[in-house]
Amino acid sequence: MVFPGRRPYLKWLTAVYILYALIWIPLEGNLVRVVVMGVGTTAVALAHLAQRFLGGKTLTRTQWLGATAVLGLLLGLGSSLLTLLFMAVKTGLHAHGPEFTLQQIAWVWQQLPLWSLAGLISGLGLGMITMNGER
Numbered sequence: 001m002v003f004p005g006r007r008p009y010l011k012w013l014t015a016v017y018i019l020y021a022l023i024w025i026p027l028e029g030n031l032v033r034v035v036v037m038g039v040g041t042t043a044v045a046l047a048h049l050a051q052r053f054l055g056g057k058t059l060t061r062t063q064w065l066g067a068t069a070v071l072g073l074l075l076g077l078g079s080s081l082l083t084l085l086f087m088a089v090k091t092g093l094h095a096h097g098p099e100f101t102l103q104q105i106a107w108v109w110q111q112l113p114l115w116s117l118a119g120l121i122s123g124l125g126l127g128m129i130t131m132n133g134e135r
Contacts, residue, residue: 001059001063001064003050003064013047021040041078046074064131065127065131072120072121075123080108080111080116081112087108
């Protein structure tokens with residue numbers, strides 16, 4: 001399997017992410033918006049890292065499945081951790097008291113194992129689907 005090299009859509013995805021981030025900053029805290037920010041940041045960062053370090057490389061079937069599984073795991077783990085970070089940033093930016101309740105913060109923290117496992121399984125599944133019957 002050859003890991004895809006340069007992807008033209010990544011520039012557009014990055015531009016959309018930056019636009020969302022600029023809109024997100026002045027808005028009041030909202031759990032859905034901060035989760036989108038955490039997941040989006042993680043996804044765009046992982047896409048850039050994968051393109052840079054894996055792009056164009058030939059991987060064995062096992063390496064391919066390992067790479068997609070690890071990327072999925074990092075997506076799930078990073079999404080929850082960055083969501084918590086953005087919750088703290090949002091509270092610090094607006095400086096008028098907490099933007100998020102303790103229940104919302106606890107909920108995101110409790111999702112960390114679930115999102116990590118879901119990312120791992122999804123990455124592994126995506127790797128299996130995209131192997132294209134190669135051996």
